[in-house]
Amino acid sequence: MNKVYFAVVGIRNFAAEHIKFIKQLENEGEIKLAGIVVEDRRKNFDLEKKFKKEGVEIFYSYDDLLKNARDFVDVITLPTAIHTHSEMAIKAMKYGYNVLLEKPPAATVQEVDKIIEAEKETGKFCSIGFHMIHSRSIRKLKEIILQGKLGQIKEISCKAIWPRYRSYYTRNEWAGKSIYNGHIILDGPINNALAHYLNNMLYLIGPSMNESIDLETVRAELYRAHTYIETEDTSCIEAKAINGTKIHFYVTHASNKKLDPYMVIEGTKGKAYWDFSEKTTILLNNGEKIEFDNEGIDPHLEVFRIVAKKHLGVIDELYSTPKNSRPFVVAVNGAYDSAEKIVPIPKNFIKEYEEENEYKTVLNNIDEIIDEAFEKKVLFSDIGITWARATKEIKVKEYKSFNPFLKKDA
Template sequence: MRKVGLAVVGVNNFAEFYLDKIAELESEEQIKLTAVVIHDQVNNADKVRELRHKGIAVYSSYESLLKDAKSCVDIIGLPVSIPTHAEMAIKGMNAGYNILLEKPPAPTVQEIDAIIKTEKETGRFCSIGFQFIHSHTIRKIKQFILEGKLGEIKEIAAKGFWPRFKSYYDRNDWAGKSIAMGQLVLDGPMHNAFAHYLNNMIFIASSEMNKSASLKRIRAELYRAHSYIEADDTSCMEIETVNGVSIYFYVTHAPEELRHPYMEIIGEKGRIKWNMENEKTVIELKNNEVIQFDNNNIDPYKEEFRVVARKQLGEIKNLYCTPENTRNFVVAINGAYDSAQKIKAVPQDLIEEFTNDDGEYQTVLPGIDKLIDRAFAERKLLSDLEIDWAVKTKWVNVENYPGFNPFN
């Protein structure tokens, strides 16, 4: 069987994760790492030697890869900085390569539309690295709903509590930024760390397997507790889809305790509870039937690579996660900023910043865990709870959303 040749741009941070996953998959005889781009080959000299010893081509720039790697590369993996996503994906497709683009696909609707346009013009494909759209549980949940077993979907809600330390924001030039490298980044929890779980809900709310739900209107609140960043770190959002599903999303990087994402789906015939840990899923139907399953030890990260390889080999017609079916995720993010208008700093006398027992500089917003739990339970935004520091925002219509311009 012919192996699909993959290239990865970078060897550090999330690029290293890509390389590890590809290495684990090479024994399956569909995928092979054939090229890597390493810009700084002096400080990564050991990695350069190791890769070349394995027969993997090493390029010093993306441009040289695009020019010279046609003989060994089918798909280029782009675990690169958010502001460069659209430009690099478009360049790669125009050069004749297929693309695996890490999430989020792009900061603005204009950029995702440009990616979609390039796909159509070049005949190339671009798969988006939202791994949970590739997961066993999310796809099984959606199929269960499409078969009518949960009845009409009324609402979907998710919440997550992940502390992010100063080291997280210091890891590159764009983390915690709204703008970097002259480009929009919008690096808040909804758009980056928790982006999967917002995208999951928009995907599940659609009535077609390979599509996401079209959005009607959005109300969102963006807050910042960390004193040294410019982006939001604590956010909530309410979405009304065109087909009448209400979506609620609550996330923070300044929690008192770490808790992984949890999602509820409420339908006419019951509810589904999904936990990110092991993707544990419980379906509770009103007829007292209870169905339980987990990820069946299928790693969704690996599924990302398996799916693009199968697409490259012609074994499947449709990718699972594409620019077209993640466009509504981008609309949600852009609409959230349109609704919030600005990121509201939480008063510093309400914040605790300290070096924790692991030596990490940490920011905590005391009480935020209980507030999010209450907002989640009542399906309200934080300002609806009459919190002194919370700011009410307006609904914005996002049907036929044309583009995002926060500088108007």
């Protein structure tokens, strides 16, 4: 059996997850960990020693890997900072490697377009690590939508509440930043921790199995409750796709309660309900009920399996690509353009305190606010929330560039 040899840039944090997934899959015979980039040798001495004993080649810089691994590395994985994604992916493809790039593909649509162009120029591929559109439940749900069982999709909505504390925002130098070292990064829930669930919706209503839907308009509100970060931590988005479907998204990192992502799809012939466990229920108007889950398949592992199959020529198309991730980036960039600024929540609506060795930030009643907005399919300002600020709808159909320093017309 042919093997696909992977190299991971990094050894800690999410790079450690990439390494773990690859090692889990080695027993299947198709995938092998061939290299790791370790830049901080003192900090990672024990890990470096461990992997060397396992026969993994260690590189001490990204350039070292690019220049010296072409004979035995097929795919480079980039679980790196958001602002590095575009440049590092393009550089790898120009050196002749295929790439697995962590989500989001980039912070701006113009960076994504550069990745797409580099794929064309080099003939190499760049898979994006949106693992949820590799999941069996999401792909089966899309098949059912494409078969027309739900009829025309009128609306698709998702809400999620994932508390994040100070430790989350001190995990690295760019966490919670909008701009870092002169680079746009947008490290908020819509572009990082909960990005998969916005991307899921755009993917599910795309016109074919591996396409996402382009957007016509976006209206969004972006808020900040954590007093020590730059980016948004509480957001709502209302978008309209080019096929007329309305998309609604509600998220926060400023709650004391956790609510895992929950999605509702409304069609002319029925409704579908999907939750974070991947339990999916479809209720059709004719009385038919369809239920399924992920069949026990971990979507994180599927990301690597699909990359390997594409490299080996077993499949023609990747599941997640720069091209079908582009509508997601347009949605995020459009959200920032629509909101125009991240609105700080007045301190009298926030509680910040230490508890269980964590410094927590809680926005009063945000759980109930999200529930109400989700049920009514409106933004926070539409239901009269005191601290909410109304925003304008912007057109994004021909969206080419995002620059938060320029004011754009609708």
